[in-house]
Each structure stands twice: as structure tokens, then as C-alpha cells.
Amino acid sequence: MAMTLYELAAADSSILFSPHCWRTRMALAHKGLEVETRPWRFTDKEAIAFSEQGTVPVLVDGQHHVSDSWTIALYLDEHYPGSSHLFDSPQARSYARFLNDWANRTLHPGITKQIILPLFAMLDEGDKDYFRSSREQRLGMTLEDFAADAEAALPALRAAMAPLRTVLAAQPYLAGDAPAYGDYIVFGSLQWARVSCPKDILAADDPLVEWRQRMLDLYEGLASAVPARAA
Amino acid sequence: MAMTLYELAAADSSILFSPHCWRTRMALAHKGLEVETRPWRFTDKEAIAFSEQGTVPVLVDGQHHVSDSWTIALYLDEHYPGSSHLFDSPQARSYARFLNDWANRTLHPGITKQIILPLFAMLDEGDKDYFRSSREQRLGMTLEDFAADAEAALPALRAAMAPLRTVLAAQPYLAGDAPAYGDYIVFGSLQWARVSCPKDILAADDPLVEWRQRMLDLYEGLASAVPARAA
Numbered sequence: 001m002a003m004t005l006y007e008l009a010a011a012d013s014s015i016l017f018s019p020h021c022w023r024t025r026m027a028l029a030h031k032g033l034e035v036e037t038r039p040w041r042f043t044d045k046e047a048i049a050f051s052e053q054g055t056v057p058v059l060v061d062g063q064h065h066v067s068d069s070w071t072i073a074l075y076l077d078e079h080y081p082g083s084s085h086l087f088d089s090p091q092a093r094s095y096a097r098f099l100n101d102w103a104n105r106t107l108h109p110g111i112t113k114q115i116i117l118p119l120f121a122m123l124d125e126g127d128k129d130y131f132r133s134s135r136e137q138r139l140g141m142t143l144e145d146f147a148a149d150a151e152a153a154l155p156a157l158r159a160a161m162a163p164l165r166t167v168l169a170a171q172p173y174l175a176g177d178a179p180a181y182g183d184y185i186v187f188g189s190l191q192w193a194r195v196s197c198p199k200d201i202l203a204a205d206d207p208l209v210e211w212r213q214r215m216l217d218l219y220e221g222l223a224s225a226v227p228a229r230a231a
Numbered sequence: 232m233a234m235t236l237y238e239l240a241a242a243d244s245s246i247l248f249s250p251h252c253w254r255t256r257m258a259l260a261h262k263g264l265e266v267e268t269r270p271w272r273f274t275d276k277e278a279i280a281f282s283e284q285g286t287v288p289v290l291v292d293g294q295h296h297v298s299d300s301w302t303i304a305l306y307l308d309e310h311y312p313g314s315s316h317l318f319d320s321p322q323a324r325s326y327a328r329f330l331n332d333w334a335n336r337t338l339h340p341g342i343t344k345q346i347i348l349p350l351f352a353m354l355d356e357g358d359k360d361y362f363r364s365s366r367e368q369r370l371g372m373t374l375e376d377f378a379a380d381a382e383a384a385l386p387a388l389r390a391a392m393a394p395l396r397t398v399l400a401a402q403p404y405l406a407g408d409a410p411a412y413g414d415y416i417v418f419g420s421l422q423w424a425r426v427s428c429p430k431d432i433l434a435a436d437d438p439l440v441e442w443r444q445r446m447l448d449l450y451e452g453l454a455s456a457v458p459a460r461a462a
Contacts, residue, residue, distance in 0.1 A: 089320030101394035163332035
């Protein structure tokens with residue numbers, strides 16, 4: 001039986017944008033596991049009440065349900081050891097945990113600044129009040145004030161990605177010769193920006209552009225099915 | 232025959248402080264390889280002229296010489312596959328490469344600000360002019376001006392270490408249940424600060440303090456042989 005994945009969606013339910021959900025989507029494809037997507041909105045708390053927490057991704061696998069993209073990745077390698085591994089060793093899992101937390105803490109605030117206004121505009125009408133009030137409380141200012149210095153902040157975001165470029169100068173994927181969960185972590189972050197932001201957060205000559213394209217081509221273009229917002 | 236490692240030393244040649252040399256020292260101990268240390272000063276370019284570059288660590292292993300701590304780590308696992316591995320898989324090596332570059336780019340500028348004046352004071356007299364002029368040219372200001380906001384900058388340095396704390400909340404070492412090269416990378420950075428800075432760059436209640444102590448206890452207290460500068 002196929003698994004079910006609750007994934008964050010825009011007003012157009014084919015526009016899946018959450019970085020965390022993309023990590024899980026790519027991980028499932030990596031392992032060749034079939035999954036049925038359930039588009040989910042921020043305010044749709046009842047639909048995932050069974051998970052006893054309020055955010056996605058939530059993966060339902062028969063009698064099991066797992067939430068949090070990192071926990072899901074560990075679950076998949078543990079419960080489906082026969083399929084291609086997301087992590088090839090204990091150290092790889094440990095260091096990928098570092099990469100996951102680094103991406104969340106370093107890339108996500110910078111990306112949020114770039115995308116928050118166009119992302120807000122894409123949301124389902126029913127989500128907009130919730131999104132604005134919860135984010136403005138967290139940020140301590142309006143979405144508009146937070147985004148006001150987006151252009152000035154872009155160089156620092158691009159500079160923070162430097163260690164990714166160092167790794168990719170030596171090999172085609174962050175994981176090595178073939179993609180694995182470390183790639184899905186960072187790709188999730190960039191895909192979130194790609195589908196929501198009219199301006200590409202990567203400069204045209206950034207070597208990360210080529211790697212991102214390799215990621216978009218994986219699994220029969222799984223992630224390229226959601227179009228880029230940039231022209 | 233034991234290998235020879237050229238390591239950066241202070242005026243007191245027992246005070247070895249380079250983060251890159253400490254990575255190599257710990258890596259050699261991890262693999263159980265004997266090494267003879269040659270204390271080296273910044274201006275002692277002739278002593279390592281054979282390496283065709285001007286910085287340490289330089290490892291001499293029979294007819295081979297290898298420089299750059301990352302390159303040395305790869306060399307050791309490749310040439311001494313029979314001893315304990317520094318990396319347990321290709322992915323682990325890839326993600327550790329990310330961690331290495333992250334530490335150099337993120338931790339090192341912040342640590343430099345904290346330690347540069349006390350470190351300067353510890354240097355051999357023959358190194359001081361070289362150190363001051365090369366660093367001031369790189370920084371675009373005097374050492375004193377660069378260090379002037381050290382106290383104000385310390386919280387950002389500590390905050391940047393957050394992903395390390397996330398990993399260590401789940402396991403005793405960055406590499407997992409046992410230490411490996413990822414631990415030596417970050418330990419090298421903290422050891423550089425520990426031996427040169429009268430103020431501990433870690434807050435007393437930082438969980439990284441316990442991990443650092445575990446690292447200091449490794450290999451019969453190899454790294455604790457150089458005393459902490461902090462009271």
C-alpha cells in the first residue's frame with residue numbers, strides 16, 4: 001500500500017513549497033517508495049490531528065505516522081533497509097544532521113526574507129491571516145518591514161552558501177558521486193525559494209545553479225514539475 | 232619509521248596552537264600512527280621549502296610529503312587503510328568536507344577576533360613583525376582595531392556553533408558514538424582558542440564544554456598536554 005504524505009500547498013494545490021516537505025519527497029523518491037500526496041494548508045490542523053502536532057510533513061505508513069523531515073528520513077532508512085540508503089554510514093548520518101540544522105538556521109532566515117511577500121501572495125485565502133499573524137509575531141515586525149531590506153541582504157545569503165560550493169567543486173553531489181539525503185536537505189531549501197520567489201536567489205553564474213539543475217532532473221524531473229517562479 | 236609533522240609553535244615551542252595542525256595531530260593519534268613533532272614558526276619558510284608552499288601542517292612520511300590538514304586526512308585513510316578510519320564512508324567524507332569548510336569560514340574569523348592580541352603576545356619575537364604585517368594587510372586594520380569589539384562579537388560566535396549543539400544533544404561525539412575526523416575539525420578550532428585566549432570562548436554552561444573535555448581526554452590526554460590559557 002502506498003504511503004501518504006501531507007505536504008504544504010499554496011492556493012493552487014499543485015504548488016508544493018515547504019523545504020521540509022521537499023526533503024521528504026526527494027527521500028521517498030530516492031528509496032523508490034510510492035507515496036500519495038495530500039496537499040495541506042497551514043490552518044488545516046484537523047487533518048493532521050492524529051499526528052499530535054501541527055506541522056507537515058506528516059508521513060502515514062500503514063499503522064505508523066511520522067512527522068518532522070529529519071525523523072522521517074531516519075524512519076525510512078530503518079524501516080526500508082532493502083531500498084537505496086539515504087545515509088551510507090553512522091558518520092554520514094551524524095554529519096548530515098549537522099547540515100540539516102545548519103540549513104535550517106543559516107539558510108532559512110535569509111531565504112525567508114527574500115520570499116516572504118511573494119509566498120504570502122500565493123497562499124490560500126484561508127491561510128493568509130494565520131500566516132501573517134504567526135510570522136509577524138515571530139519576526140516582531142510586519143512582513144513588509146521584514147522584507148524591506150531583502151535586496152541588501154541577498155549577498156550575505158549567497159555568501160553563507162560558500163561551504164556548499166567548496167564541496168561541489170570536487171564532486172557532482174553534496175553526498176559524493178550520487179545524490180543522497182545531504183543533497184535533499186539543501187535542495188529542499190532552494191526549491192522553496194525557487195517555487196515562490198520571482199527573483200532567483202542564486203546568481204546566474206553560481207555553480208550551485210548546475211547542481212540545482214541536476215537535482216531537478218532526478219527521478220524523472222519530480223521537483224521540476226512545480227515550475228520556477230523566476231522568469 | 233615515525234612520520235614527521237611540522238607544527239606551528241609559539242615562542243615556547245611546547246605551545247602548539249594552529250587549528251589545522253591540531254586536526255592533523257588528532258587524526259594521527261586516531262589512527263595510532265607515531266609522529267615526531269617539529270615546532271615551526273611562521274617565518275621559518277626554509278624548513279618547509281621542500282613542500283613547495285609556505286604553511287603548516289606539513290607531514291613527511293618517508294618519501295612522501297603532504298600539506299594542508301584536509302589533504303593529510305585523506306592521505307592517511309588512503310595510505311593506512313588498516314588502521315582505524317577517519318571517515319567511515321564516502322558520504323561521511325563528503326559531509327565532513329562541508330564541516331571543515333564551515334569551521335574555517337564561520338568559526339575562524341570569529342575566533343581570530345577573540346584571540347588575536349593574546350596570540351600575538353605569545354609568538355616568537357622573530358614571528359611578530361611578519362604576523363602583524365601579514366594579518367593587518369589581510370584585515371585592512373591594526374590588530375588592536377580588529378580586536379576592539381571582541382566582547383561585543385562573542386555572542387554571535389557562540390550562536391554560530393548552534394548546529395554543533397544540536398548534533399551533540401543526541402550523541403557524545405559529532406561523528407556518533409566514537410570520535411572521528413569531524414570531531415577533530417571542530418576540536419582543532421576550539422583548541423586554538425583554548426591555548427591562546429585568557430577568556431574561554433565557550434560559556435561555562437555550554438554543552439560544548441563537556442564535549443571539548445571528552446576530546447581533551449582522548450589518546451592519553453594528548454591535547455590537554457598544552458595547558459589552557461584561561462584561568
